[in-house]
Amino acid sequence: MKNISPRTIIILLVLFGSLLYVLPSFHIDVWPHKKINLGLDLQGGMHLVLEVEAEKAVESTIERMSNELRRELKTNHIKFLDLKRKGFQISLKVLEDKGIEKFDKLLDDEFPEFRIVTKSQKDNKLSIVLDLPDSDVSEIKLKAAEQALETIRNRIDEFGVSEPDIRRQGERRILIQLPGVKDPRRAKELIGKTALLEFKLVDDKNSVEDATKGKVPSGMEILYQVVENRQTHRLSKTPFLVEKRTTLTGEYLTDARVNIDSQYNEPYVSIKFNKKGARLFERITETNVQRRLAIVLDQKIHSAPVIQERISGGEARITGSFTHEEAHDLAIVLRAGALPAPVHILEERTVGPSLGKDSIRMGLLSMLIGAILVIVFMIIYYKTAGVIADVALGLNIILIGAGLAGFQATLTLPGIAGIILTIGMAVDANVLIFERIREELRVGKSPLAAIDAGYSKATLTILDANVTTLIAAIVLFQFGTGPVKGFAVTLSLGVLASLFTALIVSRQIFDSILVNRQVRSLSI
């Protein structure tokens, strides 16, 4: 080995480096420890795109502010009529000159964020419509999406999925990828549940029967308790007449745990309030002894126990015929907090693990068959030169694998298709060169001169041809989602790898053959 050129060293370094990156994927643990990430379509898992109904967050904010306004009006003894929220607006009528005066002051002092939409005064009656400025509305929406993302991330972390990918997509969409999730339905329920926990007092003065017939007293609403019979899977729905006003919500929770009731051997969720929540809870239980307090989760009553005595210490339990799994998941969502707004699923793709394995097996099989056919063909058609092209092809595949592992890109089924396609196209560069060399040989050039001319003439062509493919691949990557992106990645890696192998590696092999032995004729 007298003359090892710098090019040979570079090639060997690249080969060594890419082997280091490829090997961990075949369970041979060497230094970089980076395995090729398999996409959801290959390893099984769930891909979800959720949309946050951010309008609902705005509505509930405005609802809360209108409740505050009502309270302030009452404590300031301002007479008013028809205070109600419609969409994003609050409308009301204020009576008496003195009241209007006090109202204007109240609005300036306590509610500076409100924007006055319309205002008209007739005699001593002021009609006014209020809303929030657009910048506030869009900020609430933005916050809702951010908070939803954070909440969902916490829930999934507690649920225990390895390497979940959760991110914002656009303004109000959330992309969730859960590789290898075992029970997709349960995961979906856990993610999608709003988990708004509310405590509402049950109305004991009016009858539920009248209310279900349509005579709902003002300030009240009907909510249902749904109980399932374990044996028959039938559901029974019991209506309750409860106060619309929420006495306490889940935002004051500090903890939620699953416990087992020793008497009935049924799981329940015990919750713990923070200081403020505990104080509120104590006051509610104190002033409403012997009334029923409904525990409402997402507009469904879980239980409505009778308050026996004042409860201090800020602990309560949610019962309801839970399975252990349900209780566990409920505790998770209560701990992680409620979503600021409901979400709905826009897109779902779930692949079972067995299908993923099949896809890998079939993908590899067709890759192997395709590669063998191409390799054999190249040897038959180009003889020794064909072998050189095949060596370059092998290196090409290793380079793609190393690129995937090194950049931590994701290999998907279309990605495997991309590799297979690259096998077909990678030999193209070598074919171009070899055809050129043959042309030059035909003109009567010596092997060395023919190779030189062949490479130099083909290089520009190969560059042009590959750059355009690369352009298509990059555009694919920019616009694509999931599987298509995976395809774009392997295609781009394949193009770059084939440029390297065809222009540098196969050239080097030719050179070393020709320099070391004085070859008269070229086997091409």
Add this chain to the structure above:
Amino acid sequence: MQFIQPDINIDFIGKRLIGFSLSGAFILISLLSLLLHGGPRYGIDFAGGTLIQIKFNVPTDSDAIKETLKPLGINGASIQQYGDVTDNEYLIRADMSYEKLEGLSEKVQQAFINAMSDSEESEQSSEDKTASISEEQTPTTQSSTDKEISENSETSKAPPVEVRRIEMVGPQVGKDLREKALLAMFFALLFITIYISGRFEFKWVISGVMAACLMGGVYFFKVLNVSMPFLIFLALILAMVLFWFLRLKYAMGAIAALIHDVMITVGIFSIFDKEFTLPIIAALLTIIGYSLNDTIIVFDRIRENSRKLHRFTFDQIINKSINETLSRTILTSLTTLVVVISLFLFGGGIIHDFAFAMIIGVLIGTYSSIFVASPILLLWR
């Protein structure tokens, strides 16, 4: 070994009218098929809907599946055998006519588990089976019944059915993806235009400005909510007109060949009534890349030969260049075809249509670089 003799000299340019009329006929047939089918048949990626791939332990047929699905209100679902008959694997596809898509996949899974476990427990007639399911599956009961039964089925040894894949795409997402796919193709074409005009005619600036204007225009009208397919169609026609007046010969030849390839591939998909999914878009973009590869290699030779051979006419130069590169064109098409066919035969169901598109694309891309792209260069004489 050698397939194509070095001294081959086929008069491709002389036969260009045959090529043009053949291509014209193909495009016409493609357009006709698209018209008859009412546009391309979008898969759930683009149309929205639900797709469920389900594998049974015991032989079933699609009528039994339909029967089980009926109580769920999925009457219009298409059921398709998937893979070999012995696999007992089916694709169930429901479109967007259902009010609530959320939870549909679970309902279907549950209905099958119920139906199968019923038939294991007792020899009920299929009518009884479906009746009992329909009582249980009222919407409100759904989420809670699911849990109970799936737990039961976990305890029994082998579940009778396995849901291997669920895909649900909402209508809005479908529309977004459709627009994105169209934009992706359009943008790819524009970037390629800049590169070709720059590399072959040194018209980097003029083609860049043109592409920027077209992109800007498309974005502007997109904001105004103009229908995207219509917009892209107009933009492509405008691009062709601009190519003509700006004398961007090579770009026009290449882009015309690409549009030709994509249109015919889409047409053949429509004729075979195959679905457009995201991987098919990937295939179309790869076809663009591949066909361009071919075209550029011929163009490259034309550029090289026109510098060298001053005595020849432009027709002769083009013809000579096509002939000189013919050997390489055929060989590369062959190796690429070999792998794509291997993918088609052994790659499995999901990749099947992708491979099919690629086979068509490789064939047409090879044809178009010889018979479409190069002869267009002669239009300016």
